[in-house]
Amino acid sequence: MIKIGIVGASGYTGEELLRLLANHPSAEAVVATARAAAGKKVSSIHENLKGLCDLTFEEPDYEKIKKECDIVFMAVPHGTAMDAVPEILKDSKCKIIDLSADYRLKTDVFEEVYGMKHKAPIDAVYAIPEVHPEVNKNLKDRLIANPGCFPTGATLAAAPLAAAGLLKSVIFDSKTGVTGAGNTPSATSHYPNLAENIIPYKLTAHRHLAEMVQEVSRLQPGFENVSFTPHVIPVSRGILTTAHIETTEKLTTADVKKMYEDYYDGKPFVQFAESVPSLANVRGSNFCHIGMEADARNNRVVVLSAIDNLVKGASGQAIQNMNIICGLKETEGLWFPGLI
Ligand SMILES: NC(=O)C1=CN([C@@H]2O[C@H](COP(=O)(O)OP(=O)(O)OC[C@H]3O[C@@H](n4cnc5c(N)ncnc54)[C@H](OP(=O)(O)O)[C@@H]3O)[C@@H](O)[C@H]2O)C=CC1
Numbered sequence: 001m002i003k004i005g006i007v008g009a010s011g012y013t014g015e016e017l018l019r020l021l022a023n024h025p026s027a028e029a030v031v032a033t034a035r036a037a038a039g040k041k042v043s044s045i046h047e048n049l050k051g052l053c054d055l056t057f058e059e060p061d062y063e064k065i066k067k068e069c070d071i072v073f074m075a076v077p078h079g080t081a082m083d084a085v086p087e088i089l090k091d092s093k094c095k096i097i098d099l100s101a102d103y104r105l106k107t108d109v110f111e112e113v114y115g116m117k118h119k120a121p122i123d124a125v126y127a128i129p130e131v132h133p134e135v136n137k138n139l140k141d142r143l144i145a146n147p148g149c150f151p152t153g154a155t156l157a158a159a160p161l162a163a164a165g166l167l168k169s170v171i172f173d174s175k176t177g178v179t180g181a182g183n184t185p186s187a188t189s190h191y192p193n194l195a196e197n198i199i200p201y202k203l204t205a206h207r208h209l210a211e212m213v214q215e216v217s218r219l220q221p222g223f224e225n226v227s228f229t230p231h232v233i234p235v236s237r238g239i240l241t242t243a244h245i246e247t248t249e250k251l252t253t254a255d256v257k258k259m260y261e262d263y264y265d266g267k268p269f270v271q272f273a274e275s276v277p278s279l280a281n282v283r284g285s286n287f288c289h290i291g292m293e294a295d296a297r298n299n300r301v302v303v304l305s306a307i308d309n310l311v312k313g314a315s316g317q318a319i320q321n322m323n324i325i326c327g328l329k330e331t332e333g334l335w336f337p338g339l340i
């Protein structure tokens with residue numbers, strides 16, 4: 001059994017890692033840290049895990065984690081993973097999968113976007129497995145930067161057209177559930193503000209834009225004509241992204257569909273919607289559902305992607321990456337449907 005440590009296990013992504021690992025045939029959580037909840041049973045905070053998880057929250061003790069764990073998931077806020085990552089990697093064989101943004105971007109871009117000095121720059125592998133199959137080949141990599149939730153849905157929506165070099169401009173318009181903001185209450189998540197409402201925010205300069213540009217331009221070198229606007233909607237989970245893509249040539253819906261089917265052939269977690277993808281069909285699962293239509297009047301394609309922000313957008317993708325770097329089947333512990 002692969003032994004897992006989760007740093008930040010009292011939060012949403014920490015809970016989701018524990019929930020998914022409870023059913024993983026080859027991995028088990030052995031350490032769950034949380035400072036405020038230290039000493040409390042995990043299942044007293046995450047009551048959905050009663051009967052499934054017998055761990056007690058501990059203060060983070062990285063020397064102990066290094067001794068007891070093969071894989072460490074960092075499920076902590078941006079700017080705090082970097083405090084622990086060098087210590088965990090030093091004199092140990094542990095591999096780290098960091099769910100925060102600390103290792104997703106080049107250091108200078110990170111410092112500009114997140115407005116903080118990086119305390120411990122280290123090379124990491126940024127891994128959306130469907131788009132970066134090279135992760136499969138590097139079983140020696142020890143630090144995986146797990147992608148952001150919006151960039152996961154956005155990159156999956158644009159990747160086949162980008163890889164074909166067909167992008168002229170892309171506007172990602174995303175609707176997200178409230179858990180994307182973590183478990184600290186805010187005005188946006190306050191029920192009377194959000195119920196029966198949609199709240200757009202960070203209209204042109206969300207921090208995930210840099211990650212989207214990084215990933216799309218990796219597929220289509222030199223392409224940076226990307227815009228992104230997020231909206232919070234009154235659901236707890238899910239991100240539906242509408243990508244308005246201007247292409248360099250006119251395409252039919254059949255052309256685009258074929259291109260996407262070919263690109264995602266053999267990628268089990270990307271599936272195609274019969275008409276349009278819905279959040280309900282992917283909720284709780286690691287699937288990304290995609291739908292598309294070419295605009296017959298001009299060089300424009302609308303591509304939709306639906307993911308669960310806590311699963312494919314965070315903890316599920318982190319376990320998918322763990323499976324890959326541990327040489328397990330990519331789908332292990334993750335092969336189950338959405339809740340509808
Ligand atoms: N929510 C989402 O949809 C997604 C989140 N992410 C990223 O995953 C990370 C975790 O997010 P989420 O679970 O939502 O966050 P939460 O705010 O829900 O939880 C954060 C966790 O980290 C712990 N923590 C906070 N500060 C520290 C610290 N300095 N050292 C050790 N532990 C700390 C908290 O407990 P305590 O303070 O008591 O120790 C808590 O357990 C973030 O970087 C987030 O951006 C990525 C993709 C999607």
Ligand SMILES: CC(=O)N[C@@H](CCC(=O)OP(=O)(O)O)C(=O)O
Pocket residue numbers: 099100101147148149150176177178179180181182208230232
């Ligand atoms: C609703 C809401 O506030 N969502 C968050 C999503 C960010 C997130 O989850 O962070 P990472 O994916 O970068 O780790 C936001 O827009 O900042």
